[in-house]
Amino acid sequence: MTQSISVASVGHTTQSVTLGLRISALWKSLATLALLLLVLPINAAIVLVSLLLGSQSQAIATEPKNILISGGKMTKALQLARSFHAAGHRVVLVETHKYWLTGHRFSKAVSRFYTLPTPQSDPEAYTQALLDIVQKESIDVYVPVCSPVASYYDSLAKLVLSKYCEVFHCDADVTQMLDDKYAFAEKARSLGLSVPKSFRITDPKQVINFDFSQEKRQYILKSIPYDSVRRLDLTKLPCETPQATADFVNSLPISPQKPWIMQEFIPGKEYCTHSTVRNGELRMHCCCESSAFQVNYESVDHPQILEWVRHFVKALGITGQVSFDFIEAEDGTIYAIECNPRTHSAITMFYNHPDVANAYLSEIPQVEPIQPLINSKPTYWTYHEIWRLTGIRSFSQLQTWLKNFFGGKDAIYSFSDPLPFLTVHHWQIPLLLLQNLQQLKGWIRIDFNIGKLVEFGGD
Secondary structure, X not given: OHHHHXXXXXXXXXXXXXXXXXXXXXXXXXXXXXXXXXHHHHHHHHHHHHHHHOOOOOOOOOOOOEEEEOOOOOHHHHXXXXXXXXXXXXXXXXEEHHHOOOHXXXXXXXXXXXXXXXXXXXXXXXXXXXXXXXXXXXXXXXXXXXXXXXXHHHXXXXXXXXXXXXXXXXXXXXXHHHHOHHHHHHHHXXXXXXXXXXXXXXXXXXXXXXXXXXXXXXEEEEEOOOOOOHHHOOOOEOOOOHHHHHHHHHOOOOOOOOOEEEEEOOOEEEEEEEEEEEOOEEEEEEEEEOOOOOOEEOEOOOHHHHHHHHHHHHHHOOOEEEEEEXXXXXXXXXXXXXXXXOOOHHHHHHOOOOOHHHHHHOOOOOOOOEOOOOOOOOEEOHHHHHHHXXXXXXXXXXXXXXXXXXXOEEOOOOOOOOHHHHHHHHHHHHHHHHHHHHHOOOOOEEEOOOOEEEOOOOO
């Protein structure tokens, strides 16, 4: 009798917690929608003035091409579309069906917009949909702006699409290796490049039984398959007690099917990079200071990181876009902590550079990679900056915020192409919130940069 009461009680408690979470999700979404509605007139006025007064110059390309760009919901795709369009090329933008509502489809730089099946749900249908667009729009070059999940599937699609157009993306085996944090670390180490000490983890017991007493530094755990939520968890190992370590590790979905990497935690300054590479030649490169959740990009000159990247991509001889995360230790040594075979949002720093399209398309070798112009401003996302205002607790923090805000520029807004600034914030995000509201799933944060809601079990 006691046991049945206990089970019933637990069931009632679970239902209460679930109901509480749903009510919380309801109010959170409604409050956010109300705030977006409140600022709509201000943004609409800004965009209207820009539409009336702004104009977008377009160069006449010697050999204009039809460019297909994926990842249409993300700011980095918009930036590439604008760069190709400004150079005189025609841009076709695509995204998965879920994000048909992307505000970037209304950009002046976008000639046509299509939606695709989700690649992981049906890879063959995804490839076929891309092929249909390539043939229908006479595409010359496909530049994937991948989500973490789509990188590998775009590499698979490359095998089919390459018969009809150039695909500016890594081959499948390279993509798999770069996307696997442990395999990447081992490849870099084999090339004599500096990376943190790393271990592949497929069972929690590997961590629980690990002898941390022999190590000079602590460690962190990171999922090798992309995890949009847990990727920000930098819990240091070992924890205060062996039991605490065991409890933490056992709470993670570690398995042979979902391996993790236990990586040496090196204190120091973080950097992130974007590199555009053709046949192992570094064509375009930018570097900026980084953090776990990066939404501000300011170009910094770091020759040591540039040479690390140049060495790595030349050794692999790849064509595609690669993004690295680095740590510069206190002694000045740089360590690459991971590589992502896809476009980095730091590419927004090239918003005023006239040679971006050339870096992707030209067959002529470059002596040095192009980097952000000296007069380019740091980029940010206005609504992320407004959210940060809520955390300011001192006048000095406010001064820093004002300096960053007025010294930089919004990555989405363009005086000559203002409509995406309105449609992302007052069409794309509200519709995603309404979809989430229907399901009462709840969400963790809004990522205006990527153009989505970060949800448990999301993409």
